[in-house]
Amino acid sequence: VATAEQDTATDPSSAQSASLGKDAVRIEDLHKSFGTLKVLKGVSLTARQGDVVAIIGGSGSGKSTMLRCINFLESPSGGKIIIDGEEVKMRADGTPADRRQIERIRTRLAMVFQSFNLWTHRTLLENVIEVPVHVLKIPRAEAIAQARVLLKRVGLADKEDAFPAFLSGGQQQRAAIARALAVDPSVMLFDEPTSALDPELVGEVLTVIRDLAAEGRTMLLVTHEMRFAREVADHVVYLYQGRIEEQGPPAEVFGNPKSERLQQFLKSVS
Numbered sequence: 001v002a003t004a005e006q007d008t009a010t011d012p013s014s015a016q017s018a019s020l021g022k023d024a025v026r027i028e029d030l031h032k033s034f035g036t037l038k039v040l041k042g043v044s045l046t047a048r049q050g051d052v053v054a055i056i057g058g059s060g061s062g063k064s065t066m067l068r069c070i071n072f073l074e075s076p077s078g079g080k081i082i083i084d085g086e087e088v089k090m091r092a093d094g095t096p097a098d099r100r101q102i103e104r105i106r107t108r109l110a111m112v113f114q115s116f117n118l119w120t121h122r123t124l125l126e127n128v129i130e131v132p133v134h135v136l137k138i139p140r141a142e143a144i145a146q147a148r149v150l151l152k153r154v155g156l157a158d159k160e161d162a163f164p165a166f167l168s169g170g171q172q173q174r175a176a177i178a179r180a181l182a183v184d185p186s187v188m189l190f191d192e193p194t195s196a197l198d199p200e201l202v203g204e205v206l207t208v209i210r211d212l213a214a215e216g217r218t219m220l221l222v223t224h225e226m227r228f229a230r231e232v233a234d235h236v237v238y239l240y241q242g243r244i245e246e247q248g249p250p251a252e253v254f255g256n257p258k259s260e261r262l263q264q265f266l267k268s269v270s
């Protein structure tokens with residue numbers, strides 16, 4: 001990554017060069033409780049522009065809750081969330097204080113869920129153009145042209161008129177990624193994007209994510225695919241019971257884990 005950054009940083013034609021290295025997402029001392037259950041107990045992390053941050057950890061450690069707080073699907077109980085340098089204004093109860101700000105920031109984030117979450121009564125093309133047309137107010141013809149480029153990119157050029165139910169899980173997830181890309185997000189949040197897939201369909205989705213990582217998309221990726229995390233991530237965060245137990249470059253976290261809990265965890269998933 002250091003090399004890739006240098007290359008783009010010295011290339012004045014790169015549109016991204018100005019923003020590379022800036023913080024795309026920063027969370028500071030994030031807390032989240034559900035009633036008396038403390039799920040996040042002070043998590044802080046930073047993803048710079050172009051970073052791929054992999055989040056690993058056992059079931060129930062708070063990985064999804066963390067992504068959902070970043071995407072305003074949950075209201076934090078405490079802490080700060082800063083997207084593209086802009087701190088999310090929250091009320092004391094963690095709910096957004098400024099609806100306009102949230103609407104603006106929302107369009108810079110895109111989330112891909114384990115369960116695809118496509119609109120089942122719409123074709124793939126309609127799924128991809130929905131937010132660009134209705135939220136971003138992009139002219140329909142332009143949105144359609146763009147959607148076709150994205151569907152082609154994820155290998156679904158011939159499926160634009162298909163409804164999700166007629167596609168494999170891998171195709172649905174690739175369509176969900178095309179839909180996420182349609183807002184040209186500055187940050188993509190992936191929550192176990194391959195864990196609902198039959199094993200033979202995992203590879204096609206990882207290939208799409210790998211390409212996005214290679215082109216410098218900033219992403220936070222919750223995954224149980226350890227080999228993939230090791231390959232694509234710039235930074236790996238291991239969550240244990242709502243806290244970051246260990247973090248670092250993939251070679252360190254996977255190759256030389258310091259925490260005993262992480263060592264145990266890696267044994268249990270390998």
Ligand code: ADP
Nearest residue numbers: 034037039057058059060061062063064065066
């Ligand atoms: P992970 O994604 O790491 O498996 P989650 O963030 O989904 O973990 O969940 C962390 C803990 O928070 C779990 O104990 C889960 O039951 C609890 N939890 C998650 N969402 C809710 C909710 N909406 N209400 C109550 N408890 C929740």
Ligand code: MG
Nearest residue numbers: 063064065192
């Ligand atoms: Mg989860």
